[in-house]
Amino acid sequence: MTSPPPNVAVQVRDLRKSYTVHEKDPGFVGSVKSFFNRKSHEVDAVKGVSFDLAPGEVVGFLGPNGAGKTTTLKMLSGLLHPTGGTARVAGFEPRRRENAFLKQITLVMGQKQQLIWDLPALDSFLVNQAIYEIPDAQYRATMREFTEVLGLEGILKKQVRKLSLGERMKCELAAALLHRPKVLFLDEPTIGLDVNMQESVRAFVRDYNQRFGATVILTSHYMADVTALARRILVIDAGALVFDGDLASLAEQSSGGKTVRLQLRQPIPLAELSRYGQSAKVDGLSAELTVPRAEVSARAARLLADLDVADLTVEDPPIEAVMAELFGAGKEKAVADSVA
Numbered sequence: 128m129t130s131p132p133p134n135v136a137v138q139v140r141d142l143r144k145s146y147t148v149h150e151k152d153p154g155f156v157g158s159v160k161s162f163f164n165r166k167s168h169e170v171d172a173v174k175g176v177s178f179d180l181a182p183g184e185v186v187g188f189l190g191p192n193g194a195g196k197t198t199t200l201k202m203l204s205g206l207l208h209p210t211g212g213t214a215r216v217a218g219f220e221p222r223r224r225e226n227a228f229l230k231q232i233t234l235v236m237g238q239k240q241q242l243i244w245d246l247p248a249l250d251s252f253l254v255n256q257a258i259y260e261i262p263d264a265q266y267r268a269t270m271r272e273f274t275e276v277l278g279l280e281g282i283l284k285k286q287v288r289k290l291s292l293g294e295r296m297k298c299e300l301a302a303a304l305l306h307r308p309k310v311l312f313l314d315e316p317t318i319g320l321d322v323n324m325q326e327s328v329r330a331f332v333r334d335y336n337q338r339f340g341a342t343v344i345l346t347s348h349y350m351a352d353v354t355a356l357a358r359r360i361l362v363i364d365a366g367a368l369v370f371d372g373d374l375a376s377l378a379e380q381s382s383g384g385k386t387v388r389l390q391l392r393q394p395i396p397l398a399e400l401s402r403y404g405q406s407a408k409v410d411g412l413s414a415e416l417t418v419p420r421a422e423v424s425a426r427a428a429r430l431l432a433d434l435d436v437a438d439l440t441v442e443d444p445p446i447e448a449v450m451a452e453l454f455g456a457g458k459e460k461a462v463a464d465s466v467a
């Protein structure tokens with residue numbers, strides 16, 4: 128494969144990964160049987176994915192459970208060898224795991240930890256300083272910045288096992304970014320965190336991206352992470368890329384209509400508002416309803432002409448609703464949420 132142009136940080140072409148899964152009946156008899164007659168089948172986890180990321184781009188990588196997100200990120204960070212296709216990250220072929228490559232990337236998995244459990248986080252940081260050969264001055268400067276942005280003061284010297292989940296996640300992020308990688312693979316970095324902690328992780332990632340011009344691929348089940356950080360969205364479903372575009376165009380994929388919110392000067396009976404659209408709600412002088420995407424202008428004009436409207440806004444459905452609809456799961460909930 129020829130080198131990608133310098134304005135491409137991540138280049139993925141027809142990337143594929145199949146796992147061989149060995150089957151075994153439960154129990155001792157099953158073990159003996161499988162010893163003599165081993166059965167297996169292939170799982171095509173990633174089926175020919177292609178995309179390019181520009182340096183500094185932040186991309187949300189979305190998809191239902193088992194879609195192939197983690198497998199893709201593991202291939203891009205060199206932990207898994209692809210079955211087919213090619214990837215180049217920061218100019219390197221990930222599968223070779225060259226030192227120079229490892230210094231350019233990081234993989235953060237919210238469900239896994241790299242900090243040493245029985246030692247203070249500071250000790251793990253020193254280990255990483257040695258592994259990544261971070262010069263002392265750069266280590267101290269980065270530690271100062273991270274301590275300030277993440278609020279690490281007071282927790283660095285505590286045994287990791289005694290930290291709260293949120294405190295530990297902040298330390299995990301700091302450890303993973305200490306060597307100032309240029310490409311970040313963040314797999315569910317906010318999983319299990321409370322809303323405030325999620326927000327501080329987001330702020331940290333945003334700050335890091337801006338400060339170092341890092342390229343970020345982020346998977347998250349919390350749409351707030353994605354909407355706050357990423358303009359571009361890649362959606363993978365059953366191993367295949369089914370969407371690559373901005374958030375607004377993802378919302379366009381929804382057939383669920385748009386939400387019209389009204390601020391009225393005169394109260395209106397619910398039955399009357401319901402004539403203009405679906406799922407109408409009235410709360411005092413505030414009202415909302417869902418109207419078909421293609422008829423938004425016409426319905427809005429009618430509402431303005433017929434009612435005493437102080438303010439009218441039109442919103443796309445929440446991204447959760449679009450995703451639920453795209454994946455055919457929780458459709459009723461999606462519709463309910465989209466007008467909540």
Ligand SMILES: Nc1ncnc2c1ncn2[C@@H]1O[C@H](COP(=O)(O)OP(=O)(O)OP(=O)(O)O)[C@@H](O)[C@H]1O
Nearest residue numbers: 146148170172190191192193194195196197198199
């Ligand atoms: N080591 C493995 N051996 C066999 N099959 C695997 C292995 N790892 C993942 N798979 C399968 O590959 C598919 C993709 O899994 P992957 O973990 O990449 O999905 P994901 O999109 O990250 O899902 P989630 O959102 O649930 O984390 C799934 O069908 C999964 O069961």
